[in-house]
Amino acid sequence: MEAVIGLLMAGCLLLPSILMVLSNPRLDNWLLGWSGLFYGNEQRYGLILASLFFPPDVPAYPNMFPDSNAKWSSVSLYLPMFSTVGVIAWFKMKKKDWLKKLLLISLFIALIPILNSAFSLFNSAYYARWFYMPLLLMAAATVQALEQAEPDTLRSGIRWTLLAVLGFSVIAVFPKNGEDGEIVFGQLMEYPERFVAYLAIVLAGLLMVTLLVRMPRRRMIRPATGCLALLICTTSIVMLAIGKGNATTVHRVMDMGLNGSFETIAADTDDVYRIDMYNSGDNRCMDNFPMYWKIPTIQSFHSVVSGSIFTFYDLLGIERNVASRPDISYSGLRILTSCKYLLTYVNEEKYEDIPGHTYLTTENDLDIYTNDNYVPMGFAYSFYLTDEDIEQAGDDVDCLLLNGVYLSDEQIEKYSDILFQLPDALPIPTTEEQLSQAANRLRDNSCDSFIRDKTGFTASFTDNRDRLVFFSVPWDSGWSATVNGEPVEIENVSGGMMAVRVPAGTSEIRFDYRTPGLTAGFLITLGAFGLWGIYLWLVRRFSPRSALLFVRRNRHGALRCKIEEIPLEGAYIRTILSEANHLRTRPRTLHRKKESPSEDDTI
Secondary structure (H helix, E strand, O other), rough: HHHHHHHHHHHHHHHHHHHHOOOHHHOOOOHHHHHHHHOOOOOOHHHHHHHHOOOOOOOOOOOOOOOOOOOOOOOOOOOOOOHHHHHHHHHHOOOOEEEEEHHHHHHHHHOOOOHHHEEEEEEOOOOOOHHHHHHHHHHHHHHHHHHHHHHHHHHHHHHHHHHHHHHHHHHHHEEEEOOOEEEEEEOOOOOHHHHHHHHHHHHHHHHHHHHHOOOOHHHHHHHHHHHHHHHHHHHHHHHHHHHHHHHOOOHHHHHHHOOOHHHHHHHHOOOOOEEEEOOOHOOOOOHHHHHHHHOOOOOHHHHOOOHHHHHHHHHHHHOOOOOOOOOOHHHHHHHHEEEEEEEOOOOOOOOOOOEEEEEEEEEEEEEEEOOOOOOOEEEOOOOOEEHHHHHHHOOOOOHHHOOOOOOHHHHHHHHOOOOOOOOOOOOOOHHHHHHHHHHHHHHHHOEEEEEEEEEEEEEEEOOOOOEEEEEEOOOOEEEEEEEEEEOOOEEEEEEEEEEEEEEEEEEEHHHHOOOOOOOOOOOHHHHHHHHHHHHHHHHHOOOOOHHHHHHHOHHHHHOOOOOOHHOOOHHHHHHHHHHHEEEHHOOHHHHOOOOOOOOOOOO
């Protein structure tokens, strides 16, 4: 009951999160066939097993198994200092034990892809963040082994752990073919010096454990705590140093990123637009800079986004997993999404290979380019695209979408009175001249104004006939729209963007967003607090009194009565006897009268 009520109390956060995650198309990518039984990256097995004996790699820079394809997957099962010493000792002590069974089951699950994915809703992407659960079980086994195991058993755990560590250390010197075909040694790892540091930490921990197990158990606690804290701090410092050694400079992160500003962009208040970051080779800009500048952008590193963003990029043939980083070659995408400025790190020779962009100025150590083919937010199409048009476009779908809006068969039938089929004479705009012409057509049919606020946006559109107005805003079930104050249906078009029908004349278009499930979640939370109050009242009204509380309140009488006279069930007798015996051994501190009770009155 308490678990259920506690879960319902989080409804205001949990329900919207569930609805957002369920809209993500990545959930449909299940592991089937051989990929569900065996990992395609054979190095992943070594990574899982090595995580038992070594601290985890820096997530962005895997070392021991660089081709395991497990960046940011949280593959970590290492217990600082003790490693697997206590676990092995516990396994040796217990033939049958629930903890032993759970650890073996956890290892089996970790080695089978389909079972491992159960902890991430059967997502095909590899994650091992559930490892914290078997890690807690390993900690419990280690604690019990330290309390109960004989020193010889613990030393056996040390020997087996040391043997495994030395076995994985062979990777550091294992031979491989060099660039010229010769056999080289010690180059199998990406960063050998990091492995040496990790190996020193592991061996230092095993040495500490070896010395600790020689001590009596009662004297072991404080030295063990001190050694463990020292090793944790050392490991943390090493990992931070490794991360800092590969990190971007403080100037780029703090001055340019977190505290960056642009007078030129800030002065442009005429339009609502997006910006782009030039990401190519070594000139790739830091992720999410525009979020700190409070400027809309098409570049972002965020894995939990509206599901329609995934379908939109899938239509364009652009990979979108945890980040949106479309290549600069997708010129049509920049026009379609109203990108007005392009930012890149300062370069002495200004880029001339960026089609449709002109250098403007340099601010905040970033070169700013303007998009010559910028189109304001919100515009109307004259033509529609079919599935056949999309298939024929190949890799130029983003450019094709400048000619028409992509509709389903039902939508084509629904809007056949205001949209026409794309004529064969209209080419896909791929050259700079064609892109400029397509942008001019859209600009001529764009909204008169577009104003964004905290709950949505308002646009004004004027035309002499009914039109389908397109907005490059990802479709989501939380959106609602009105045209001239009347509710209208929002169409999911072009693979995940929004459009509404607007009548002839000047119309005011209003879009409002409300997080799906938020209202229902708050109601669930409020109801859960009500249930909690009722539950507490029922517990106080009907649950039996605590035996220990009863004894403490009646401890004077407990010395002068027989056990049968105490009105409690047999389940509490052991507690009462223990408390009564304790009271009898300290009569002066528990009784006001100094005289001891007669033997006839004692229990």
